[in-house]
Amino acid sequence: MRYRLMTAALAATAALQFAGPAAATDLEVTHWWTSGGEAAAVAELAKAFDATGNRWVDGAIAGSGGTARPIMISRITGGDPMGATQFNHGRQAEELVQAGLMRDLTDIATKSKWTEVVRPKSLLDSCTIDGKIYCVPVNIHSWQWLWLSNAAFEKAGVPVPKNWNEYVAAAPALEKAGIIPLAVGGQPWQSSGAFDVLLAAVGGTDAFLKVYKDKDATFAAGPEVAKVFKAADDARKMAKNTNVQDWNQATNLVITGKAGGQIMGDWAQGEFQVAGQTAGKDYTCLPGLGLNEVIATGGDAFYFPLLKDADKAKAQEVLAETLLDPKTQVAFNLKKGSLPVRGDVDLQAANDCMKKGLDILAKGSVIPWTDQLLSQDTQKQKEDLFSEFFAKPDMTIEDAQKRFADIVGSAD
């Protein structure tokens, strides 16, 4: 009874605030944020949305994006759309938008001046198709991070490395101490992502753009990318004893000092936070592997399927506004370990690693990420190649590079 009263009260305030017919509306939101740190972050979004008098119905799908996206897409194409859904902004939902299944948010965007508050601008660009805005970016996630366990290096008796090259040199010492030098989980996207990070770090920003943006197959087969494959070969040797699948299990190896480090996006930070570790003291983070300090502006965004129900459509607008609200942005991104999409929010509480990221962002050293540059089809082929490369020690660098160049050549 009390609960019902409270909902009624909330609904009343909501009705006052938005002066619309909106009573408490249930809106199902699907996402793949299920690890400890991620779940804590998404709870912040739910809290903020519930405070508007609507109700966030959580539709978490376990098993990372590769498992979740097909489920989301088949629900949308199959005529059972949810209220809102997570995708990585970029090309994942491209065809859904072209088929007219997604809601055009341009009106709300102009009203709330998204173009002025969202930074960097490229985020909103990847939500824009044919001049219309179709998604709300909620965070910036960059892959370019190397997470190192200070305890592991102490045990091995070597100083914590400052860049990738020092790290590779320290690998034998780690191995001697019974520590896995590099943790790479078995899920295909992990090895493929690690390679992309190496490409941007070892090869440099230009090489990265030439391969993935210009899709230059001759360059991809050339000597500069060969250097990157050499580095990937080092990584493969360092990672050969990781017997885990999920990325957070691999991160956990670093947290517990069983592995020296991991190349993983900044979402790994949430795991360190949940484990109660402090940046700089318990673990060290090296953006751009300490070689090329750039961060990619990939990340998560919410898309809103076109709904017939007017109440729900109204609630979608409220949710879109809530997601970009400065307060929500801070609360969510602190828990998630990602960077906020607004430049005007106060991040006093950010830890060392996040501050490093914010600095790089302020300097403007940003690159687009593969989600924005490549189709899912090409991404999948890349995943197949690199999961094979990392699991098969007898696959030669030359062979892998040739196949990589073929994929780049046929990319769309």
Added chain:
Amino acid sequence: MSKSERPNQLFRNLNAKVASIPMILTALVVFVGGTAWTVLYSFTNSKLLPRLNFVGLDQYYRLWSTPRWLVSIENLLIYGVLSLVFSLVIGFILAALLDQKIRFEDTFRTIFLYPFALSFIVTGLVWQWLLNPDFGIQRVVRELGWESFSFNPLYDSSIVIYGISIAALWQGTGLIMCLMLAGLRGIDDDIWKAARVDGIPMWKTYLFIIIPMMRPVFITTLVIIASGIVKVYDLVVAQTSGGPGIASEVPAKYVYDYMFSAQNLGQGFAASTMMLLSVLIVIVPWAYLEFGGRKRV
């Protein structure tokens, strides 16, 4: 043929025919129609959504030059031969042993059939743990004193498919045993008596008299096993998700991954058409021999 006879044929057993219309429609629209649709769209470059934009055999060229697909086919062959041979042999031997009028037959039958009650997902997870080097069989044997013992199929690319086959055999053999046992029980006792009178040893009786008499049972079993082989998917997903690398990929998983997570329907359809083709190559000659031959006799 006179005109008056035709309606007669059509309206004979009218009730039965009307009653089967829904099933006929389902078969035609869902199975045949769906298959035709899939084959048609496998010649297009459909991405996330189906589009009629024909590209000829491009999807098939790409399919057959993809290492992952070739690995999948090879795995399916190994897995297929292993599960066919071993589940038939083990299933038959278990059935023959149970058929010796032993005590506690019910108990044994229940034990052997029990794994079949588990889904492939559960089976896969159970065997993922059993075969995990850090807490499965390898660890138990090592703790018993054999320090150098190594049994780690799921993390070794060259033998991972055998690790999956073990789980599949464990799950499926019980059912084959039951089918075989039913077949054995259907053999008249007099045959056994006659064989005994003639002094034929027991193994010879099984091999040359009983097994040929059980032909229908074997054919049923074969169809059940074969269909299980072609569609193997969930076991692999639960046990290894295709890993390490792409070493335990199977065709059905390729179809799913390319249709849904790679958002490339055309490629997925091409792969599923190839799967259909491989089934047809096996089924058609067999059906021809089985049904075509009988009519002529």
